[in-house]
Amino acid sequence: MSSTTVKSASRAALPPEIQLLILELLSSDGCSLAQFATVSRQWQTIIERRNFERINLTLWRIPDFGHMTRRNRALVKYIWLSLELSEYDCFTCGARNMNRNGNLLPNRCGADECIIVTAMRDLFLTLSAWEPQGDLKLDISIHSPSDSQHWFKYLTFGPDTLPHSQVTPSQRVDPEHGWNAGILSSAPTELALRNVFAEVLGRPGAIFFNKELECEWWQTLPEVPAVTSMLLRLQNRRRWRPSTLTYMLSRLPRLEEFHYEPWRAWSKGGQNVTDLAYCSLIDSLTSRTLKKLVLFENFDEQYSSCFAHCDDMRAPNFWVGQAVAKASLELEHLSASFIIDAGHFLDAVKSEWNWSHLSSLTLTSQLLNPQENPDRINNMLEAAASTALKMPKLKTLEIWNGRVGLAALLRYQLEGIGRTVLSWKATWKFALQPHVIKAWEAVAHANHSHLLVQEFLDETISVNSHADAINYLELFKVLRPISLQQILAAHEMRREGPLAERRWRHTT
Known part of the structure; x- marks a missing residue:
């Protein structure tokens, strides 16, 4: 029996999970896995899946791309x-x-x-x-x-x-x-x-x-x-x-x-x-x-x-907000940050509109800042609740703002059967008015859920960019x-x- 045969037999004797760990270590070390594809059919399958799952292309590689992936297109x-x-x-x-x-x-x-x-x-x-x-x-x-x-x-x-x-x-x-x-x-x-x-x-x-x-x-x-x-x-x-x-x-x-x-x-x-x-x-x-x-x-x-x-x-431009609002009617997920304002989106809503598929909605609003009139902010957040009633599958709605020196977020989150959380998180003091909370309670009730209201304030955190605000507000799906x-x-x-x-x- 040749040494190669013995080595292959030894590898084959290893439990599959050990073989996978070996491949993980080889991959994390920056090692090219292509040379190990001949070890076994199982290794070849795993290595091909890894090599073809993510493809980096340049102009000069495109002509060979079709031939290179002909047998493994389903893996890409x-x-x-x-x-x-x-x-x-x-x-x-x-x-x-x-x-x-x-x-x-x-x-x-x-x-x-x-x-x-x-x-x-x-x-x-x-x-x-x-x-x-x-x-x-x-x-x-x-x-x-x-x-x-x-x-x-x-x-x-x-x-x-x-x-x-x-x-x-x-x-x-x-x-x-x-x-x-x-x-x-x-x-x-x-x-x-x-x-x-x-x-x-x-x-x-x-x-x-x-x-x-x-x-x-x-x-x-x-x-x-x-x-x-x-x-x-x-x-x-x-x-x-x-x-x-x-x-x-x-x-x-x-x-x-x-x-x-x-x-x-x-x-x-x-x-x-x-x-x-x-x-x-x-x-x-x-x-x-x-x-x-x-x-x-x-x-x-x-x-x-x-x-x-x-x-x-x-x-932000009102007409862009209106276009996004109209486009969202058939979506399941929409996140639109800084390109429109939540106020424009809400103002564009027509009485006959309904979002039968939408489960998550995230928007930004420049109203969410400490210099703004609190009544205007509360009225906008109440309007958001009225619109949310037209979204029967809604699980998450977020309205936020972030730039140098400030971060703020209102989040409505359906967390499970019978439990919904309305949270306000910001770097400046702001109080949700009773009529706003009542409007969101109606949304929770429509989903057969009880509303829990939470407020978080941190005036000491350093916000040096909108990216810092995203981190602080934990908005990791907006980009x-x-x-x-x-x-x-x-x-x-x-x-x-x-x-x-x-x-x-x-x-x-």
Whole structure:
């Protein structure tokens, strides 16, 4: 008997749970498991499931993707398409004065658009051949390697998993870009911010110089019924136009989940145009098979100070709130943070509306702040209870707010048979009025449940960003966990040093 046969027989003699532990240890050690697939048929099955469950794709790997997964398509549950755009230098980022107010180089722009168009075409052509087999999540990211090499050294890019790699201190010594002794002591240029927040496929002179041409191009792509979930995470600082997303999503006829984490626009005019386009995008979702919609419009209160005509916090648009309210009628789960205001959502509700499927609803409201009239807050929370009566399957409703210096949350939670909790948690004093509690008692009674009211106050907690508020309020489903980690990491790096925040705001 050969030594290989003896070793294989020895492994086969091990209990299955021990073999699994061995594989776990090998995997956690960063070891490639492919070489162990020949040990046994059981190991091959386990290793193939691990190797094919999550696929990372680049532009250059797409042509081989179909052949690579032909035998194991049913094992693929998650595809991360990571597109790297062209690198750029300090003239483009605005660190050198001769180009602080200049434009991006046209040839680089054209090359970047070719990368995106080619990748989307090749990916959709490849995936169109896949038969629907359970859930398949498509995660798309676009960035330039240079983004984290100039002003934004705290940016990280990776798949939708935790933990995530962090920036080392040695990378944070770059006085030309404001990094001194590991501390960001000066703000990035407006050009640097506009560069990383540029539109995808939306620049003047681009391949799609008008929406009609772009719409025609998307319609040439085949439908992809295998994809059931789409992720566009906030590490995509480059902005997809909502109209582009409308065309893209139209090619995914079985989409059940959409996680969309755009950044706010950095001017009032730009935000008005974006909000108008949001309405069309959200309206396009109402006739879909969508069950879960998670919207999280990210922002950075420090970035806004770098732009000449930008408010610290943008004002939500009523019509976007109305569009989201209408789209929610057929959903099972909705979370919409900062992109709309809960007050607008509630004001848009019509008397004949009913949410026959909705089990969870999470919204933000700028009314939840210590400077607001308490009566207005209580009236809004009472209106939320009236709307909740139209949601017979509702188990959780949350209305919250968070930014530098404040966090607040009203949560209605059905915790089991006969028990429902209405809780108020905040960093400032506020009292729920009796008429509000009575309104929520009616909701609990409709669910054959008793209402327990709880209030939590912590005026000492430090809230340095909306991410801190999310942690404090335990709202871990309003955005992807890796996205929350990225916000926290960026703010932590910029807070290092006692004067970092103040310097940041006064050096533009």
